[in-house]
Amino acid sequence: MPPEPPTPLFTQTSFTASNVRSLCWRGDELVDWVGGGRAFALDGTEQPRQVNYAYRFDAATASPSGRFAVIYETLGTKGLLLDRGRILREIDRSFYCASSYEYPVALFDVPDGRTLLAHCPRDYCRIELEDAETGCSLTSSAERKPADFFHARLAASPGGKRLLSAGWIWHPLDEVAWFDVAQALADPHHLDAGAAFPRPFNPYLVAESSACWLDDDCFAVAASAEPGQDEIEEEIEPRLHPSGLAVYDVARQTCLRTFQLDEPAGTLVGLGTRHVLSLYRHPKLIDLATGQVVHTWTDLQTGLQISSIMDADNHDRPPPMAFDRTGLRFALANG
Numbered sequence: 001m002p003p004e005p006p007t008p009l010f011t012q013t014s015f016t017a018s019n020v021r022s023l024c025w026r027g028d029e030l031v032d033w034v035g036g037g038r039a040f041a042l043d044g045t046e047q048p049r050q051v052n053y054a055y056r057f058d059a060a061t062a063s064p065s066g067r068f069a070v071i072y073e074t075l076g077t078k079g080l081l082l083d084r085g086r087i088l089r090e091i092d093r094s095f096y097c098a099s100s101y102e103y104p105v106a107l108f109d110v111p112d113g114r115t116l117l118a119h120c121p122r123d124y125c126r127i128e129l130e131d132a133e134t135g136c137s138l139t140s141s142a143e144r145k146p147a148d149f150f151h152a153r154l155a156a157s158p159g160g161k162r163l164l165s166a167g168w169i170w171h172p173l174d175e176v177a178w179f180d181v182a183q184a185l186a187d188p189h190h191l192d193a194g195a196a197f198p199r200p201f202n203p204y205l206v207a208e209s210s211a212c213w214l215d216d217d218c219f220a221v222a223a224s225a226e227p228g229q230d231e232i233e234e235e236i237e238p239r240l241h242p243s244g245l246a247v248y249d250v251a252r253q254t255c256l257r258t259f260q261l262d263e264p265a266g267t268l269v270g271l272g273t274r275h276v277l278s279l280y281r282h283p284k285l286i287d288l289a290t291g292q293v294v295h296t297w298t299d300l301q302t303g304l305q306i307s308s309i310m311d312a313d314n315h316d317r318p319p320p321m322a323f324d325r326t327g328l329r330f331a332l333a334n335g
Contacts, residue, residue: 015044020333023322026066033060033069037085063107072103094124102308108156127191139188146192152308161216174207202240209307212270217251222265259291
């Protein structure tokens with residue numbers, strides 16, 4: 001018989017820090033950009049904030065290097081793009097339903113070395129790609145006609161090759177769309193096809209509540225607990241089920257495998273090609289080869305968020321969290 005795989009080893013440390021409002025990794029530091037750029041070494045040593053932002057910003061996302069960051073109001077329309085903590089420019093999104101779902105924004109690097117900003121500055125259904133440093137729009141076109149899709153939870157693949165949006169369509173139904181970045185830069189109309197992508201792995205139209213990239217070609221997608229919208233007579237497998245998890249190969253347009261979970265996975269974070277972190281209730285490490293939960297951090301509370309559509313009263317709001325895909329580590333403000 002083949003040898004048993006080694007038991008995963010985990011380390012956990014903590015330190016005291018009050019009023020943490022956001023978290024992003026910057027090398028081996030954790031930065032609270034919403035809190036004015038407070039920075040924490042992993043031993044808890046703190047560098048004080050540099051500025052006070054007199055606005056309702058409550059979330060942040062950063063580029064892989066940590067140089068650029070966007071702070072924004074999750075259920076609002078306003079954001080700030082920062083370069084090493086200095087304000088580069090203000091950004092906005094459409095007011096339409098903005099108080100009901102997450103602000104769509106992502107920072108990522110492409111192979112030529114540029115950092116791109118993906119967001120929806122004009123319409124809720126129109127993704128634009130910009131050079132983060134210069135502000136130059138790379139996908140602007142008067143002829144674009146985007147599909148009626150509420151973009152949210154934008155995320156780039158590790159090499160910056162593809163972009164996904166875990167958003168929703170009216171009535172409402174959560175869906176995941178993905179795009180080829182090089183194709184979008186060559187022809188911005190590619191970004192307008194969102195909801196038209198084929199979904200052979202989801203014939204019952206189960207709500208695709210979240211997704212994350214595993215590499216540049218494959219992503220994992222999680223379903224809510226809600227039953228499917230349509231009925232079909234033929235049983236199709238593998239397919240996504242309520243409270244299920246699927247691994248999808250974009251390059252081959254193929255669902256590789258699916259798993260049934262005991263509860264919704266909620267927000268997903270990719271950790272290499274074999275594991276994802278599920279953030280519903282507690283952080284849970286899931287093995288994508290077996291669908292089994294490898295480890296649960298039961299002492300950590302990560303909220304009840306499932307969809308990009310959120311409760312304005314904060315009942316399902318997760319705490320500030322940061323994820324380091326390369327270093328295989330995460331951090332959160334836990335009370």
